[in-house]
Amino acid sequence: MAETMTVNGSEHPIPDDPRVTLLDFLRHDLGLNGTKKGCDHGQCGACTVIVNGIRINSCLTLAAMHDGDRVTTIEGLGTPDAPSDLQRAFVEHDGYQCGYCTPGQICSATAMLEEIANGWPSDASNDLEGPVEPSGEEIRERMSGNLCRCGAYANIVAAIRDVAGEAKP
Numbered sequence: 001m002a003e004t005m006t007v008n009g010s011e012h013p014i015p016d017d018p019r020v021t022l023l024d025f026l027r028h029d030l031g032l033n034g035t036k037k038g039c040d041h042g043q044c045g046a047c048t049v050i051v052n053g054i055r056i057n058s059c060l061t062l063a064a065m066h067d068g069d070r071v072t073t074i075e076g077l078g079t080p081d082a083p084s085d086l087q088r089a090f091v092e093h094d095g096y097q098c099g100y101c102t103p104g105q106i107c108s109a110t111a112m113l114e115e116i117a118n119g120w121p122s123d124a125s126n127d128l129e130g131p132v133e134p135s136g137e138e139i140r141e142r143m144s145g146n147l148c149r150c151g152a153y154a155n156i157v158a159a160i161r162d163v164a165g166e167a168k169p
Contacts, residue, residue, distance in 0.1 A: 003064070022071070023047045023058035044146070045108060048103075049071055053070075086106050094152070116142075122141050136157050
């Protein structure tokens with residue numbers, strides 16, 4: 001029986017070569033070029049995707065490790081005709097600049113908002129118990145693994161806060 005993973009709702013066989021990263025599988029085998037190869041060392045976040053609800057750097061994991069997993073890329077979050085709330089907010093707040101890091105930023109922010117909704121604390125959280133507020137500080141801490149070389153950080157935080165329903169700073 002072939003090992004498979006579900007990517008954006010469609011089932012795909014895992015490549016035979018066990019050395020193929022999840023990033024290269026998504027880009028080269030499936031043609032999902034929204035996920036970007038930045039540093040290829042897990043330091044920039046351009047390759048961030050969501051696996052079983054958790055955001056990961058796809059350059060640091062092998063496709064063979066994801067038998068039975070659900071992978072969501074930027075292509076699975078929205079389309080040009082029907083963008084997700086975060087995609088719309090990134091455009092409205094000019095949180096994309098050159099756009100290279102944007103897919104990873106949006107995938108990371110999507111999963112981050114779920115973390116907050118589930119009450120998962122971060123280093124910036126006021127305490128380990130109770131609800132987590134999506135403050136600017138909280139968002140900046142949680143998004144620190146996603147770099148933007150254009151420096152659109154203030155706009156990215158504003159876009160995320162808009163979707164989280166928070167007032168602007």
